[in-house]
Amino acid sequence: MKKINPISFTKGLWRILTGKPRIPPSLQNNQLLTTILNRRSVRSFSNQKIPDDVFNAILEAGRLAPSTVNLQTWTFGVFTPSQWKDIFGGSIPFKANKAIMILGDNYRIKQAEISFPTSPLIEYTIAVMNASLAAMNMNIAAEALGISSVMLSETGRSGLLDMAYIKDKLSLPDNVFPLMTMVFGYARAAYPPMPPKFPMNQIIFSSQYPVPDRKVMDDWVAQMMSGYKASHLNSSFESQLEVYKTKIASAEDNLKKMIFNSPE
Amino acid sequence: MKKINPISFTKGLWRILTGKPRIPPSLQNNQLLTTILNRRSVRSFSNQKIPDDVFNAILEAGRLAPSTVNLQTWTFGVFTPSQWKDIFGGSIPFKANKAIMILGDNYRIKQAEISFPTSPLIEYTIAVMNASLAAMNMNIAAEALGISSVMLSETGRSGLLDMAYIKDKLSLPDNVFPLMTMVFGYARAAYPPMPPKFPMNQIIFSSQYPVPDRKVMDDWVAQMMSGYKASHLNSSFESQLEVYKTKIASAEDNLKKMIFNSPE
Numbered sequence: 001m002k003k004i005n006p007i008s009f010t011k012g013l014w015r016i017l018t019g020k021p022r023i024p025p026s027l028q029n030n031q032l033l034t035t036i037l038n039r040r041s042v043r044s045f046s047n048q049k050i051p052d053d054v055f056n057a058i059l060e061a062g063r064l065a066p067s068t069v070n071l072q073t074w075t076f077g078v079f080t081p082s083q084w085k086d087i088f089g090g091s092i093p094f095k096a097n098k099a100i101m102i103l104g105d106n107y108r109i110k111q112a113e114i115s116f117p118t119s120p121l122i123e124y125t126i127a128v129m130n131a132s133l134a135a136m137n138m139n140i141a142a143e144a145l146g147i148s149s150v151m152l153s154e155t156g157r158s159g160l161l162d163m164a165y166i167k168d169k170l171s172l173p174d175n176v177f178p179l180m181t182m183v184f185g186y187a188r189a190a191y192p193p194m195p196p197k198f199p200m201n202q203i204i205f206s207s208q209y210p211v212p213d214r215k216v217m218d219d220w221v222a223q224m225m226s227g228y229k230a231s232h233l234n235s236s237f238e239s240q241l242e243v244y245k246t247k248i249a250s251a252e253d254n255l256k257k258m259i260f261n262s263p264e
Numbered sequence: 265m266k267k268i269n270p271i272s273f274t275k276g277l278w279r280i281l282t283g284k285p286r287i288p289p290s291l292q293n294n295q296l297l298t299t300i301l302n303r304r305s306v307r308s309f310s311n312q313k314i315p316d317d318v319f320n321a322i323l324e325a326g327r328l329a330p331s332t333v334n335l336q337t338w339t340f341g342v343f344t345p346s347q348w349k350d351i352f353g354g355s356i357p358f359k360a361n362k363a364i365m366i367l368g369d370n371y372r373i374k375q376a377e378i379s380f381p382t383s384p385l386i387e388y389t390i391a392v393m394n395a396s397l398a399a400m401n402m403n404i405a406a407e408a409l410g411i412s413s414v415m416l417s418e419t420g421r422s423g424l425l426d427m428a429y430i431k432d433k434l435s436l437p438d439n440v441f442p443l444m445t446m447v448f449g450y451a452r453a454a455y456p457p458m459p460p461k462f463p464m465n466q467i468i469f470s471s472q473y474p475v476p477d478r479k480v481m482d483d484w485v486a487q488m489m490s491g492y493k494a495s496h497l498n499s500s501f502e503s504q505l506e507v508y509k510t511k512i513a514s515a516e517d518n519l520k521k522m523i524f525n526s527p528e
Binding site for chain 1: 285286287288290291294295296297299300301303305317318320321323324325326327328329330332333334336338339340341342343344347350351371372375376377378382383384385386389390392393394396397399400401403404405407408409414415417424425434435436437440443444458459460461462464466467468469470471472473474476478481482484485488492501504505508512513515516519520523
């Protein structure tokens with residue numbers, strides 16, 4: 001990865017600060033659409049508590065998410081700050097008011113005697129897919145209710161890079177895979193700028209898979225390096241990648257064991 | 265899996281037809297929330313076309329979805345009925361007006377020299393997670409715009425059970441994984457009843473992972489068997505599981521090769 005120079009730093013930051021979702025004028029009055037497109041990952045919360053009925057409605061969005069053959073291969077660990085402290089020590093990451101840990105779960109469905117032929121990778125994929133769908137549905141439901149959140153895959157040892165640690169802390173059975181933790185609260189301030197997204201022409205195709213454009217990719221890296229700090233006050237893009245790299249080898253090893261050595 | 269008897273069939277069907285999302289009275293005026301909770305998988309569409317601005321707004325929700333370290337490990341194959349026919353033959357499943365195939369994509373990011381240490385399973389998990397988040401965001405954006413959809417993992421050879429076939433048809437590079445196809449259109453009729461969902465106490469926990477309740481599981485299987493036809497006119501729960509079982513062995517084998525034999 002190249003080092004960034006001051007000109008590309010400034011350009012990158014400018015592009016992030018001016019980046020906006022593209023909402024066609026004809027649809028700007030659609031409140032749900034604008035809520036979805038203006039959603040951000042929020043990492044700074046006020047002390048205000050989330051009312052129970054509101055939080056339960058978020059969980060309901062997880063419960064009712066779509067899933068492959070309606071198998072609902074997910075479980076949600078739901079924690080208040082004190083419950084989190086008892087199990088994991090310390091505060092919920094970013095001192096959020098609630099945490100929902102998203103687990104891909106093939107354990108429950110195996111109790112219902114819905115078992116597929118041995119296919120650990122396909123089963124794992126289905127669990128990850130479905131649990132992620134539920135996560136996103138809860139995330140948007142929260143936005144709809146004025147609650148902000150962020151999905152964590154590493155911060156606070158709360159996601160897939162710490163699967164073995166979490167499984168141990170929560171005494172989870174085989175075929176249950178902690179993937180991420182979403183933490184929720186009322187945003188302390190205005191939403192942060194949007195992190196740099198690839199332009200549409202890089203991520204869609206109709207006949208031929210799109211060849212990545214070298215310049216667009218370099219631009220994106222420059223923007224990530226300039227802008228990561230805007231949303232991650234105590235981190236940088238490079239340091240975050242380093243954290244991933246350091247933890248990834250053992251995570252890979254643990255995940256392999258979990259997927260392929262689980263009893264049927 | 266036990267055979268179903270007429271009494272449990274009737275009970276199961278009754279419970280599906282009366283199953284409703286639980287929206288607390290205090291939140292019933294929140295239109296965004298009710299749109300999210302009333303979402304259904306729809307398999308019958310009118311001939312009405314989706315306007316371009318509306319469809320582009322759906323794609324924009326995919327482009328702006330959250331992702332691990334903002335890596336955006338997704339690509340969307342976007343097809344009109346005639347584009348679908350040219351590549352795959354026949355109509356888009358359920359004669360929908362548009363199709364978006366969701367691909368987990370680690371190919372693009374590798375071109376940006378953001379490469380992790382060799383960790384095929386972790387990288388694959390991140391791609392599947394992120395692509396699924398994008399899929400759900402598009403699905404809800406569609407609902408917000410009055411467009412219905414269904415996520416397909418097998419029907420029409422359009423999802424993860426046909427990865428090798430799809431990769432061949434679309435000449436996809438290594439590290440690109442077709443996961444599901446969402447098909448979109450205007451619903452032809454009122455939304456179908458909700459398929460049987462596990463009760464909240466089976467899928468959440470705060471300290472101890474919940475032991476699956478035998479009776480709840482049996483109930484769910486009975487409801488799935490009674491009710492699957494309500495939303496799948498030409499199929500049954502058992503036959504759908506059989507399709508999965510038949511295809512799963514070769515899918516598992518292909519997926520293993522794709523994940524572990526991809527060049528860095």
